[in-house]
Amino acid sequence: MSTETTVSEVAVQLEGITKRFPGVVANRDISLTVQKGHIHAIVGENGAGKSTLMKILYGMQRPDEGEIRVNGSPVTFHTPGDAISAGIGMVHQHFMLADNLTVLENVILGSEPRKRGLAIDFAAARKKIKDISDAYGLGIDPDVLVEDIGVGTRQRVEILKVLYRGARILILDEPTAVLVPHEVDELFENLHGLVREGITIIFISHHLDEVLKVADAITVIRRGTTVAEVSPEGVTARQLAELMVGSELPSPETRESTVTDVVALQVTGLTIGADGERKVLDDVTLTIHKGEVLGIAGVEGNGQAELVEAIMGIRPSTGTVTLAGQEITSWTTLRRREAGIGYIPEDRHRHGLLLEAPLWENRILGHMKEKVNVRGWWINRKGARADTQRIVEQYDVRTPGIDVLASALSGGNQQKLIVGREMSGEPKLLIAAHPTRGVDVGAQAAIWDHLRTARAAGLAVLLISADLDELIGLSDWLKVIHRGTLVAEFDPATVTPEQLGSAMTGAGEEA
Numbered sequence: 001m002s003t004e005t006t007v008s009e010v011a012v013q014l015e016g017i018t019k020r021f022p023g024v025v026a027n028r029d030i031s032l033t034v035q036k037g038h039i040h041a042i043v044g045e046n047g048a049g050k051s052t053l054m055k056i057l058y059g060m061q062r063p064d065e066g067e068i069r070v071n072g073s074p075v076t077f078h079t080p081g082d083a084i085s086a087g088i089g090m091v092h093q094h095f096m097l098a099d100n101l102t103v104l105e106n107v108i109l110g111s112e113p114r115k116r117g118l119a120i121d122f123a124a125a126r127k128k129i130k131d132i133s134d135a136y137g138l139g140i141d142p143d144v145l146v147e148d149i150g151v152g153t154r155q156r157v158e159i160l161k162v163l164y165r166g167a168r169i170l171i172l173d174e175p176t177a178v179l180v181p182h183e184v185d186e187l188f189e190n191l192h193g194l195v196r197e198g199i200t201i202i203f204i205s206h207h208l209d210e211v212l213k214v215a216d217a218i219t220v221i222r223r224g225t226t227v228a229e230v231s232p233e234g235v236t237a238r239q240l241a242e243l244m245v246g247s248e249l250p251s252p253e254t255r256e257s258t259v260t261d262v263v264a265l266q267v268t269g270l271t272i273g274a275d276g277e278r279k280v281l282d283d284v285t286l287t288i289h290k291g292e293v294l295g296i297a298g299v300e301g302n303g304q305a306e307l308v309e310a311i312m313g314i315r316p317s318t319g320t321v322t323l324a325g326q327e328i329t330s331w332t333t334l335r336r337r338e339a340g341i342g343y344i345p346e347d348r349h350r351h352g353l354l355l356e357a358p359l360w361e362n363r364i365l366g367h368m369k370e371k372v373n374v375r376g377w378w379i380n381r382k383g384a385r386a387d388t389q390r391i392v393e394q395y396d397v398r399t400p401g402i403d404v405l406a407s408a409l410s411g412g413n414q415q416k417l418i419v420g421r422e423m424s425g426e427p428k429l430l431i432a433a434h435p436t437r438g439v440d441v442g443a444q445a446a447i448w449d450h451l452r453t454a455r456a457a458g459l460a461v462l463l464i465s466a467d468l469d470e471l472i473g474l475s476d477w478l479k480v481i482h483r484g485t486l487v488a489e490f491d492p493a494t495v496t497p498e499q500l501g502s503a504m505t506g507a508g509e510e511a
């Protein structure tokens with residue numbers, strides 16, 4: 001075993017990185033050493049400064065202080081283009097592929113190889129993609145349409161895209177957040193294939209078990225600075241979480257059923273799509289009682305987003321929706337919300353927040369009739385501000401204050417604000433799409449506690465999540481959606497993530 005590290009074995013060295021935003025020091029004197037050919041995980045609570053550090057390494061942000069060395073040489077990045085030239089590529093959590101183009105077109109977009117003259121040299125590009133795919137075992141066909149491939153393959157296309165641009169150091173932002181268990185295993189195999197060929201991988205994750213399984217080294221960031229550098233053999237997930245928060249974690253509660261026989265939501269025959277076409281939602285019928293969490297498991301893109309939008313009245317559908325005994329099928333989205341439906345949307349930037357408005361104005365968004373927010377015909381500024389402060393405290397939203405813009409919060413803290421808002425005003429039904437996506441383990445446990453407490457008080461919850469542990473841990477009953485239809489159901493007390501994962505991919509059904 002070699003104990004000495006020569007400079008040439010270090011792929012990335014960050015030294016004394018500091019980055020300030022108004023009212024916040026996002027990174028404070030951070031040092032990080034990533035060995036070449038390692039899978040190096042970065043963990044930390046929401047708002048700890050992980051994304052900021054990665055944005056600095058990828059040239060999206062400039063540090064106020066500190067030095068970056070890549071393969072031993074100091075570098076200064078002004079744009080991601082500079083980072084790419086230095087061999088650093090980033091795969092974002094939200095894929096950036098165009099559905100209606102082929103893999104090949106997506107990969108070469110922006111860096112088209114030209115023949116003499118101006119024509120794009122597709123043959124050369126196709127060969128290069130095949131070579132890269134073969135070299136790293138990615139199994140990518142350059143000629144399929146992106147709309148025809150699944151989430152796991154899309155992610156491999158994103159990885160191939162940065163390799164195509166010459167990256168030898170890859171930054172992955174929460175790569176497993178959108179994957180089902182077998183896709184996670186496949187990704188890890190791919191990552192091992194990449195590092196065997198000398199690629200270095202840096203990845204951010206909130207899934208500590210996965211981090212322990214795949215990483216060669218782990219850096220823990222707390223409140224903007226590195227607090228520990230550990231090797232996975234030496235720690236448990238719980239110890240890692242304790243390093244992240246800087247104190248001992250509470251033990252999880254035991255659960256008991258709070259399901260009543262009072263129907264809160266009844267959905268009957270909900271369908272989207274005309275006869276003769278493939279329907280995105282096909283005759284979905286379900287019931288949720290007061291005090292019950294119904295979990296919907298499914299691979300992304302199988303109709304769960306449409307189900308939520310149909311119940312919220314965002315998308316036209318046929319069938320009926322009844323809330324607490326009252327049919328609301330023809331109601332507008334606003335009226336449904338005002339009747340007592342809380343809604344944590346899948347895409348917090350498009351549907352959940354006004355990024356360029358302060359936190360307290362975001363508190364009012366979609367909740368214009370809630371008591372704390374209005375006085376007669378007028379907005380109750382004082383009440384809304386006080387209630388925003390309450391949410392910030394109860395849900396531990398890390399922010400310098402309630403007047404900062406929503407865009408200045410870290411992703412996980414934006415999510416906590418939305419969850420707090422949607423659980424306010426005693427909703428009858430909460431539609432929660434990926435409620436803890438992007439939040440750290442501590443905040444996840446806190447959100448689960450809030451949900452359990454509200455459930456005990458009679459809240460009905462429709463839970464959509466890609467996180468199978470969350471679905472199994474929170475739900476009273478589980479249904480599986482596949483190609484727009486509910487195809488199976490399970491008791492969360494007995495089902496395993498593997499069984500659920502295989503039902504989600506339609507295993508056991510005719511193709």
Ligand SMILES: Nc1ncnc2c1ncn2[C@@H]1O[C@H](COP(=O)(O)OP(=O)(O)OP(=O)(O)O)[C@@H](O)[C@H]1O
Nearest residue numbers: 021026046047048049050051052408409410411412
């Ligand atoms: N553009 C910005 N303007 C102001 N403050 C910002 C900006 N970007 C980040 N911050 C602040 O810097 C801190 C670190 O945020 P960062 O996004 O790096 O955290 P993170 O560890 O990636 O969190 P998460 O796990 O929630 O994604 C937070 O307090 C955040 O509010």
